[in-house]
Amino acid sequence: MGYFERALLAAVVIGAGAGFVGALVVVRRRTFFAQALTHGTYPGAVAAAALGVSVPAGAAVASVALVAVMAGIARVRRQGAQVAAGIVLTGGFAAGALLQALIPGLPVRAESLLVGSILTVSDGDILLAASVAVVAVICVALFGTRIAFSTFDPHGFRAAGFREWPVELLVLGLTAASVVSSLPAVGAILAIALIAAPAAAARLVVTSFRGLLFAAPVIGAAAGVLGVLASRGLAIAAGPAIALAATAFFLLSLGISKLRALPLKRVAIPVETAEDARIT
Numbered sequence: 557m558g559y560f561e562r563a564l565l566a567a568v569v570i571g572a573g574a575g576f577v578g579a580l581v582v583v584r585r586r587t588f589f590a591q592a593l594t595h596g597t598y599p600g601a602v603a604a605a606a607l608g609v610s611v612p613a614g615a616a617v618a619s620v621a622l623v624a625v626m627a628g629i630a631r632v633r634r635q636g637a638q639v640a641a642g643i644v645l646t647g648g649f650a651a652g653a654l655l656q657a658l659i660p661g662l663p664v665r666a667e668s669l670l671v672g673s674i675l676t677v678s679d680g681d682i683l684l685a686a687s688v689a690v691v692a693v694i695c696v697a698l699f700g701t702r703i704a705f706s707t708f709d710p711h712g713f714r715a716a717g718f719r720e721w722p723v724e725l726l727v728l729g730l731t732a733a734s735v736v737s738s739l740p741a742v743g744a745i746l747a748i749a750l751i752a753a754p755a756a757a758a759r760l761v762v763t764s765f766r767g768l769l770f771a772a773p774v775i776g777a778a779a780g781v782l783g784v785l786a787s788r789g790l791a792i793a794a795g796p797a798i799a800l801a802a803t804a805f806f807l808l809s810l811g812i813s814k815l816r817a818l819p820l821k822r823v824a825i826p827v828e829t830a831e832d833a834r835i836t
Contacts, residue, residue: 559675562677563784565682566780567674567741567777567780567783567784567798568780568781569685569777570737570738570742570780571773571776571778571779571780571781573686573689573692573737574737574738574747574750574751574754575750575754575758575772575774575775575777576689576692576693576772576776577730577731578590578734578751578752578754578755578776579755579758579759579765580696580703580731581727581751582756582768583755583765583768584727586727586731587752589728590731590748590752592642592644593622594735594744594745594751596645596648597744598652599648600617600618601614601615601618602614602655606655610680612737615735616732616736618648619733619735622644622648622732623728623729671742671745671746671793671795672741672742672747672795673743673794674741674780675784676740678740681740684736685738687737688734692733692734699723700769702718703723703726703727704765706718706723708765735751743795746796746798749802750776753779753799753803754775754805754806755775757772757802757809757810758772758809761809761813775802779798779805782797782798782801783795783797783798783799783802784797784798
């Protein structure tokens with residue numbers, strides 16, 4: 557398999573997986589958390605590159621630490637999840653930039669860590685993304701009803717005697733895994749576009765949670781493929797091209813939803829014309 561064919565396969569797998577997990581992120585309103593996680597894993601990716609180990613492995617270790625830190629900050633009195641996400645976003649990204657400056661001669665370019673390099677993904681990167689996607693599908697198949705109940709009726713969910721933190725932890729774990737598996741393709745900065753934009757686009761044109769789970773992966777995979785094709789045809793970076801393609805799908809869906817909301821105007825037919833039409 558050539559590098560371009562491998563990039564297309566990676567675009568489909570990573571885009572579909574990120575879109576599927578993104579559906580959970582969007583409906584549970586955890587987009588800011590996902591954005592903070594994409595930026596916060598940057599120091600882990602830099603450290604892994606400096607040590608000569610897998611970049612996704614370093615990002616995974618960082619993501620586990622970040623989830624724990626965010627959970628701790630969110631439990632502090634007068635703080636919350638949004639405050640925790642904001643602190644992690646800025647602090648994590650600053651730590652990554654500092655590490656990059658302090659460690660000379662990194663074996664990978666900083667740009668590849670920030671915006672990805674899907675044309676150089678390995679079979680291991682594709683396998684990791686596929687594994688995350690399969691695990692996400694299995695988790696939703698097993699716990700989808702409980703996830704939907706907790707998402708759309710949290711008060712009823714708690715009144716029924718269920719605990720919300722296991723569902724929240726499951727969704728946050730899948731989000732972290734999706735971010736880590738997306739890093740080789742779109743990097744630390746642009747991963748949020750591939751996670752949030754396809755799901756947000758799908759939510760504008762479908763009316764059910766199940767439909768969202770089907771439509772978001774399709775849009776994510778399509779954005780990945782179009783981005784790779786555009787990068788080859790226009791000689792531009794693949795990561796930003798994928799992010800722009802995902803954004804374009806969102807704008808297209810937004811336009812379609814606005815057109816649907818427009819009231820249909822009835823055209824008045826002159827009486828003479830109507831009578832003539834009846835006679836003929």
